[in-house]
Amino acid sequence: MTVQTSRRGFLRASAGLVIAMALPLPMRVMAQEAAAPSAANPPPIPPNAFVQIAPDDTVTVVIKHIEFGQGPLTGLATLVAEELDADWAQMRGALAPANTPLYANLLMGAQGTGGSTAIANSFVQMRRAGAQARAMLVAAAAAEWGVPAAEITVAKGRIAHPSGKESGFGAFAEAAAQQTAPEAPTLKTPDQWVLIGTDLPKLDTAEKSDGKAIFTLDQYPEGLQVVVVAHPDVFGAKVGSVDDTAALAVAGVKAVRTIPQGVAVYADNTFAALKGRKALKVTWDTSGAETRDSAALLAAHVAALDGELHEAEAAGDLAAMDAPGVTVVEAEYSFPFLAHAPMETLDGVITLGDGKAHAAFGSQFPTFDQPAIAQTLGLPPEAVTIDVMLAGGSFGRRATPDAHLAVELAEVAKAGGPGSYKLMWTREDDIRGGYYRPMSVHRFRGAVDAEGKIVGWQNLVATKSIAAGSPMEPMMVRDGVDSTSVEGSIGLPYALPNKRIALANVETLIPVLWWRSVGSSHTAFATEMFMDELLQAAGKDPVQGRLDLLPDGREKVVIQKVAEMAGWKGAKQGEKGYGIGYAKSFGTYVAQIAEVEDRGTGYPHVTRVWCAVDCGIAVNPNIVRAQMEGGIGFGLGTALFNAVRFGEGGHVVQSNFNNYRMLRIAEMPRVEVEIIKTDADPTGVGEPGVPPIGPAVANAWRALTGKATRALPMLSEEIA
Amino acid sequence: MTTITINGESHDFNLDPDTPLLWVLRDELKMTGTKFGCGVAQCGACTVMLNGMPRRSCITPIKALDGAEVTTIEGMSGPEYDAIQAAWRAIDVPQCGWCQSGQVMSATMLLQQLPAPSDEEIDQAMAGNVCRCATYHRIRAAIHDAAKTLEG
Numbered sequence: 001m002t003v004q005t006s007r008r009g010f011l012r013a014s015a016g017l018v019i020a021m022a023l024p025l026p027m028r029v030m031a032q033e034a035a036a037p038s039a040a041n042p043p044p045i046p047p048n049a050f051v052q053i054a055p056d057d058t059v060t061v062v063i064k065h066i067e068f069g070q071g072p073l074t075g076l077a078t079l080v081a082e083e084l085d086a087d088w089a090q091m092r093g094a095l096a097p098a099n100t101p102l103y104a105n106l107l108m109g110a111q112g113t114g115g116s117t118a119i120a121n122s123f124v125q126m127r128r129a130g131a132q133a134r135a136m137l138v139a140a141a142a143a144e145w146g147v148p149a150a151e152i153t154v155a156k157g158r159i160a161h162p163s164g165k166e167s168g169f170g171a172f173a174e175a176a177a178q179q180t181a182p183e184a185p186t187l188k189t190p191d192q193w194v195l196i197g198t199d200l201p202k203l204d205t206a207e208k209s210d211g212k213a214i215f216t217l218d219q220y221p222e223g224l225q226v227v228v229v230a231h232p233d234v235f236g237a238k239v240g241s242v243d244d245t246a247a248l249a250v251a252g253v254k255a256v257r258t259i260p261q262g263v264a265v266y267a268d269n270t271f272a273a274l275k276g277r278k279a280l281k282v283t284w285d286t287s288g289a290e291t292r293d294s295a296a297l298l299a300a301h302v303a304a305l306d307g308e309l310h311e312a313e314a315a316g317d318l319a320a321m322d323a324p325g326v327t328v329v330e331a332e333y334s335f336p337f338l339a340h341a342p343m344e345t346l347d348g349v350i351t352l353g354d355g356k357a358h359a360a361f362g363s364q365f366p367t368f369d370q371p372a373i374a375q376t377l378g379l380p381p382e383a384v385t386i387d388v389m390l391a392g393g394s395f396g397r398r399a400t401p402d403a404h405l406a407v408e409l410a411e412v413a414k415a416g417g418p419g420s421y422k423l424m425w426t427r428e429d430d431i432r433g434g435y436y437r438p439m440s441v442h443r444f445r446g447a448v449d450a451e452g453k454i455v456g457w458q459n460l461v462a463t464k465s466i467a468a469g470s471p472m473e474p475m476m477v478r479d480g481v482d483s484t485s486v487e488g489s490i491g492l493p494y495a496l497p498n499k500r501i502a503l504a505n506v507e508t509l510i511p512v513l514w515w516r517s518v519g520s521s522h523t524a525f526a527t528e529m530f531m532d533e534l535l536q537a538a539g540k541d542p543v544q545g546r547l548d549l550l551p552d553g554r555e556k557v558v559i560q561k562v563a564e565m566a567g568w569k570g571a572k573q574g575e576k577g578y579g580i581g582y583a584k585s586f587g588t589y590v591a592q593i594a595e596v597e598d599r600g601t602g603y604p605h606v607t608r609v610w611c612a613v614d615c616g617i618a619v620n621p622n623i624v625r626a627q628m629e630g631g632i633g634f635g636l637g638t639a640l641f642n643a644v645r646f647g648e649g650g651h652v653v654q655s656n657f658n659n660y661r662m663l664r665i666a667e668m669p670r671v672e673v674e675i676i677k678t679d680a681d682p683t684g685v686g687e688p689g690v691p692p693i694g695p696a697v698a699n700a701w702r703a704l705t706g707k708a709t710r711a712l713p714m715l716s717e718e719i720a
Numbered sequence: 721m722t723t724i725t726i727n728g729e730s731h732d733f734n735l736d737p738d739t740p741l742l743w744v745l746r747d748e749l750k751m752t753g754t755k756f757g758c759g760v761a762q763c764g765a766c767t768v769m770l771n772g773m774p775r776r777s778c779i780t781p782i783k784a785l786d787g788a789e790v791t792t793i794e795g796m797s798g799p800e801y802d803a804i805q806a807a808w809r810a811i812d813v814p815q816c817g818w819c820q821s822g823q824v825m826s827a828t829m830l831l832q833q834l835p836a837p838s839d840e841e842i843d844q845a846m847a848g849n850v851c852r853c854a855t856y857h858r859i860r861a862a863i864h865d866a867a868k869t870l871e872g
Contacts, residue, residue, distance in 0.1 A: 069815030069853045201812055208817030209808040209824060211753020211793035215817075218752035226747070251736060269747040270756075271739045343757050343765060343818035343852045392755070392818025393852050427758040622812055626858070630815055633854020657762035657850060666843035668856035 039106040042125035048177075049102045050129040051080060052094075053137070057157065057170040059084065060092040061126075064103035064111065065118040066364050066398070067095060067204065068342070068391040069630070070686035071623040072118040074202040076126050078619055079119075082195045083130030083187060084137075086169070087157035093203045098366035098386035110367035114399045114514065116586035116684020119619055123682055124187075131185035133176070140175035141167065190617070190679060199622040204390070216347045216361045216389045221420040224349075225254060226273045227412050228424055230280055231262040234650040235434055236289035236509040239263060239282060246279035256280065257415035261408045266416055270424065290509035291650035297508065298334060301441040301462040304504035309460065310480035313490040316498030321447040321456030328447045328456075329537050331530055334711045335522040336643030338437035338515055339430065339660060344392025346425040346433070348409040353418040356383045359409060362391030364398035368471065372403035376410035395516040395634070397435065401470035404435070404511075431660050432652040436644055437515030438464040439506075442489075442526035452538035454549070457499040459489050459527070464506045466514055480505060484514065488523030488583060488691065494531070494549040510646075516634060517585055520691040524583035525639075528695030529709065532579070532702065542580050542699060543568050554614050555584060557676055558591040561612035565674055566593040577604070577704025581692030587683030589614040589676075592632065594669070594696040596704060603640050603715040604701040606669040609693065613673065616680035624685050625673040631689020632671055637663025639694035640714050722782045726751075727795025737783035741775075742766045744782055745792055753793035753821045757850070764849035767822040768792050774829050776848075793821040800831040803866035811862045815853035823849050827863050836867045 052060040061080045065072035073093040081091050096103045100111045106121040108114075134154055141159045142149040153160050160166045190196075207213040232238065242263050244256035252272025257264045263282055267273035292300070321328060348361035350373075357377055363369045363386050374384040391398060398405070409423050425433065440463035447456040466484050467476035476483050481503050489501050515521055535545035543563045550556045559582055571578050575597060582591045592611045596604035611628045618624045641661040645653040654660040698709040722733045724741075726749065733744060740759075745751045745768070754777055757765030761776040768777045769791040804827050807813075814820045823846070830837055830845040837845065842863050851859070 069817065071815075201809065202814075204817065205809050205812050205814055208814035208820050209805055211821040211824075213817050214752070217756065218746075220747075220750055269739075269743060271736065271743045271747070275736070275738075341852060343763070343816060343850070344755070391816065393816040395852075424756075427760070626812065626815060626855075629857045630854045633856060634852070637854070656760050657758050658760065662763070662850040662852065663854060663856075664850065665846045665856040665859065668854060668860075671857050 039121040040124060042106055042128060050126065051084070051133040053133065053169050053173040053176070055170040055173060057090050057168040058092050059086050059090050059169065060094050062096045063093050064096045064105070064122070065113040066362060066388050066391060066394070067093075068362065068394045068398070070118070070627060071202065071620065072113070073204050074200065075119050075619050075623060076122050077203055078195050078200055079122060079126035080130035080133070082193055083127045084134045085154040085156070088195060088200055090157050090169070091203060095388045095390065097388060098363065098370045100367045104367075110365065112365035112367055112399065114364065114396070116588070116686045116688060118684065118686070119682045120587065120684055127187050128185065131187055132181040135182050135185055136176040136179040137169055137172050139179040140172040144172070144175060196619050197617065197621065200620055202623065213390055215344055215392055216349060217344065217422070217424060219349045219360060219422065221349065221351055224420045224422055225266045225268065225416065226270045226422050226424065227264050227266050227416070228273045228277045228426065229259070229262045229264045229408065229412070230277050230282055231429060231433065232284045232289070233432065234284070234286055234289045234291060235511065237284040237286045240285040241283045243281035246281070247276040250276040250279055255416065259408070259411040259415050261411060264412050264415060266421070274426070286649070289650060292508070293647055293650065294645045297439060297646060298441070301334070301439060301506050304462040304506050305441065305443050305460045307504060309502040309504055311500070311502050312481045312486045313501040314499065315496070318456050318458060318498050318500055320498045321445065323455070326447040326449050326455055327537050328445065329534050331444045331533055331708070332710065333442045333526045333529060335440045335525065336645070336712060337439045337510065338638060338642055339644050339654070340395040340397035340515055341430060341660060341662070342391070342393030342395055342397055345427060345430040346397070346405050347423060348405060349420065349422045350409050350413045351420040352377065352413040355379065356385075357410070357413065358385045358387070359406065360387040360389055361405070361409065362394065362398050363388050363406065364391075364394055365400065365403070368401055368403040369406035372406045373410040376407050377414055396514040396518070399514060400435065401472050427657065428655045431644070431654050431656060434511040435513040436510065437521055438466065438512040440522045442522070444526070444530040446530065446534045448534060448538040452540055454496060454534055454538065455498060457496040459501045459530070460504065461486055461489055461501070461523070462504040462506055463522070464508055464510070464512050466512050466518070468505070484519045486519060486523060488520035488585060489527060492527065493551065493553070493555045493584070494546070516631075517687040517690040520583055520585040524581070524585065524691035525694045525712075528581045528583070528692070529698050532695075532699045533708065542571055546580065546582065554589045554676070555582065558582070558589045558612040558614050561674055561676060562591040562593050562610050565610040565612065565672060566595070568593065571700070571703035577700040579696045579699030579701070579703060581694065581696030581699065583688070583691035585688045585691055587616075588685060588688035590628070590688045590692050592692040592696045594693065594700045596697060596700040598705055604697055604704075606636060606667070606697055609669045609671045609696070611671065611673045611689070612676060613685070613688070614676035614678060615685050615688070616678055616682040618675045619682055621675055624675055627685040628673045628689040629671045631687070632693045633663050633668050635690040635693035636669070636697060637661070637667070639697055639712060640667075642713050722786050724782065724785050725789045727791055733782055735782060738781045741768065741777040741780045741782055741785060741790065745777060751792050751794050755818055755821055757819065762850070763819065764822040764826060765819045767825040767849065769825065769829060774826055793825060796825070796828060799870060800866070801828045803869045804828050804831065804862070806869065807862040807866040811858050811865060813855050813858040813862050815855055819849060819851045823851065823859055827859070827866070830863065831866060831870065835870055837863065
């Protein structure tokens with residue numbers, strides 16, 4: 001199947017042979033009138049927004065979430081197919097264009113993908129759309145055949161009646177479009193499911209294996225100019241002066257324009273644009289720029305812990321730590337800035353003309369991007385259309401509340417005039433372009449009594465707020481505490497009777513952003529490392545010690561399961577170290593055990609990882625396992641190798657994969673994943689595989705070598 | 721003028737001789753299966769077959785290619801390629817998909833050289849191909865799977 005073709009078919013179809021096109025319902029009005037829609041109670045958007053049935057029996061599900069590997073294309077199509085009683089082979093997926101009223105994420109109220117919510121917010125809505133489309137097909141068949149609808153059955157894409165009449169969906173697509181959709185059809189009970197919960201093959205695998213999938217960069221509209229932008233090389237700097245003589249002399253370079261983001265080079269082809277940019281002479285005005293180096297930034301974070309703190313959580317009395325006979329443990333962990341480094345760098349295509357703009361790119365938050373383009377170009381919002389393209393990874397990078405890429409794309413078009421433009425960031429632009437996972441420092445103080453009971457737990461966190469200053473601030477920041485700064489530090493399930501978690505907000509001009517698993521990428525890491533250190537002081541085993549602190553519940557189940565999978569016998573067994581990491585993020589419970597060896601390289605070699613996950617109902621266990629495997633590799637490479645460092649004058653030291661090292665195949669451990677069977681509502685899996693692996697490895701390494709990890713990444717000398 | 725045979729067809733290019741093959745394939749021929757990932761031969765997303773061997777097209781200027789034979793993912797065929805494609809689908813290897821053309825090119829050329837590679841040989845042959853989604857676990861399994869198909 002081809003995502004692009006089917007999506008174009010849906011968007012541009014003029015014929016009325018599809019349910020999607022034929023129902024004359026005022027969808028926008030209905031969506032706006034819906035009272036407080038939620039994931040459990042989706043607004044009454046009719047199925048025509050989501051389901052397209054073609055005469056050839058193919059069913060295309062319009063996917064309101066961007067697909068960049070985490071699987072919503074397959075997952076949402078599964079939910080529709082289940083209630084439609086379709087055959088999996090007839091299913092297709094097409095990414096929805098920007099249209100907030102129709103395609104809002106019901107957990108956000110905005111069209112956007114993030115927080116591992118794609119399945120969770122669509123679980124009722126997509127099944128309902130499938131059930132509605134099924135009811136309309138059945139009604140059409142009943143009318144045509146002159147039989148009661150109740151006598152008609154549907155299975156594996158075939159509509160049948162005991163009289164022997166039988167048909168595929170396509171023959172009734174047009175007639176079904178004339179039927180009225182039932183508002184709230186009865187959905188199947190879990191025992192009736194035939195697709196949900198099975199390892200269905202992904203809809204986008206074939207075209208991603210043979211090079212046919214079309215991504216943003218693969219678009220070549222008529223008359224296209226390729227544009228690269230010279231960005232300032234320290235954050236907060238501005239263009240001082242530009243000498244574009246040499247750049248304009250490069251064959252194929254059409255123009256050079258200064259835009260607010262930097263200096264844009266327009267060319268006939270990519271190589272000319274790159275060569276032209278190299279030939280530019282730009283001086284940057286760094287007055288007011290962020291010029292601190294990494295050491296100074298780290299010192300600022302540490303100092304902030306002695307400054308103003310915002311209380312995030314408290315219980316009991318920390319004076320228990322000062323009682324005689326208790327053992328106090330202290331530790332400070334530092335985490336670096338991180339780039340997301342998706343394989344496809346940021347890019348976008350825009351066509352401007354006739355008072356309209358059409359953009360096509362990996363827009364993760366169309367609700368932010370569409371008005372941002374309109375505002376930049378001085379157009380009314382309805383004059384701006386966005387096609388959401390398949391994206392080569394994101395890990396948070398494309399979810400930008402400030403819509404900075406969309407704005408840059410619009411500025412390029414504005415400065416270039418009517419025409420088509422493809423903006424491409426290079427890998428160096430990506431690594432040096434900011435919007436990093438913020439640096440953080442976690443200061444811990446804990447204590448255990450003579451019986452080994454934890455009697456105190458204090459975690460002070462210093463980091464830059466991701467949400468402050470963004471449209472998300474009102475939702476995410478309360479009393480100076482950005483929930484993303486402390487998620488994973490607060491609300492721990494462990495019995496910690498006396499605890500305090502407090503936050504210091506650090507100011508820098510370095511733009512920061514959510515990075516796969518957001519706060520938990522550092523909070524859960526620090527928490528789980530300190531837990532191991534405290535349990536050791538208490539003379540307890542890392543697994544049993546955790547279990548002793550947990551109530552009976554889902555967290556305990558995943559830890560017990562992973563220990564059983566790994567055949568846990570203790571943290572050090574001969575020449576191998578074993579460590580556990582546990583984290584609940586985005587509603588999903590994950591425990592992992594890592595097996596590590598010391599091969600004299602200065603960092604742990606991770607040979608095996610066991611993973612137990614409880615994400616509620618696993619709509620597609622194949623994808624759940626893939627996300628855990630991938631999350632483990634992503635988190636492991638980061639823990640071992642990654643940091644974005646700032647050198648003299650605030651210049652980013654790293655530039656490309658030669659010094660921002662990616663995990664490679666030889667470093668990928670064997671991974672075993674088990675999914676806990678449950679009937680709880682589904683939660684996300686895109687991010688929750690990441691947080692436990694770092695601490696699991698660090699804990700295993702400490703058990704094996706005695707070396708505690710206090711600063712990340714573990715192989716620090718690699719990052720010169 | 722540079723003459724290159726690409727996927728069996730001869731092409732004459734009158735371009736800046738420093739133009740990397742990657743951008744010739746993409747911008748001139750609209751063969752977009754070959755991807756840009758790093759531009760410095762660090763990630764393998766741009767891997768093509770040059771005279772039967774893997775080559776990073778992002779650092780290969782066309783001036784070095786006069787008379788060369790290049791095969792891109794669009795022009796791949798043969799039992800090893802078919803076995804790799806079947807295994808990639810059976811195991812659902814790709815996630816975001818951006819690096820997968822390069823992975824498939826390297827994996828196919830590995831099987832052309834070594835019909836039944838060990839884990840170590842796979843790790844060595846695939847070391848130049850980065851997957852940010854870390855689908856490595858499945859890449860390894862799929863290469864073994866394809867090797868078994870070819871054997872049988």
